[in-house]
């Protein structure tokens with residue numbers, strides 16, 4: 001399986017509200033990071049003291065610096081050592097790796113590079129939008145989780161009653177898969193509004209729905225009404241360690257007076273149930289994959305996204321970027 005552990009571009013690592021006056025340790029791509037806030041802003045360093053390797057996140061913020069909990073060395077947001085308690089004379093040159101960090105729409109993003117643009121958060125944002133964030137962890141690979149979010153063929157089984165109705169009725173839909181450098185999307189046309197609870201509550205008439213994957217780890221769904229998006233869910237996924245994916249889902253919809261808020265409130269618990277259902281099946285499959293390590297997975301004829309997700313994660317241009325594909329299936 002192709003999976004890129006080294007993130008490039010902005011990667012969501014925490015909710016803004018999780019970072020208060022104490023430092024916060026997060027892990028991205030197997031790399032422990034410490035986030036901390038000072039008057040000057042938010043900072044992100046490798047969570048390791050260059051002296052005896054203590055996690056800086058177990059220390060505290062003092063003025064513009066973070067103080068190591070072991071011997072009290074202090075480091076600025078740039079990673080430069082600014083103080084060694086007890087030392088008479090010049091502070092030694094010590095540097096903790098520092099990373100770009102920024103916040104948008106309630107999430108904190110880090111990057112190993114120097115990003116010139118703000119991170120992409122979600123398709124719907126601003127004044128006319130109501131949104132809520134859910135956080136989740138799954139023992140699986142990023143490719144498996146991204147595919148699961150975008151896969152329309154598991155909902156009949158994994159989410160019967162929640163995302164789909166209880167009847168086994170299916171409708172013929174046309175799926176167009178296209179893409180470009182770093183992204184792939186599937187557009188589903190001809191599907192009536194789904195009969196599950198979430199759709200009943202939230203959606204008006206549905207015209208098309210779109211599932212999209214973007215590098216480095218964004219999986220998003222858009223449900224379109226006649227001329228606007230009725231509901232969008234954008235998941236920011238990060239391969240935290242080799243066996244865990246950390247995800248933040250932004251659910252958003254039009255404000256519609258107070259109605260949008262009410263819907264968002266109602267939506268959240270159902271959404272959490274659906275996430276739990278996905279987590280259980282993904283983790284059970286992951287346990288099996290490890291125990292049947294010699295077996296390869298089969299690519300099914302309806303797995304329209306997975307080959308392209310794998311290609312993008314391997315840093316390649318997806319095949320559908322140059323040759324969009326169309327197929328008919330029953331959903």
Ligand code: FES
Pocket residue numbers: 049050051052053054068069070071072073
């Ligand atoms: S380990 Fe950090 S100051 Fe010694």
Ligand SMILES: [Fe+2]
Pocket residue numbers: 148149154155158159274278
């Ligand atoms: Fe699901």
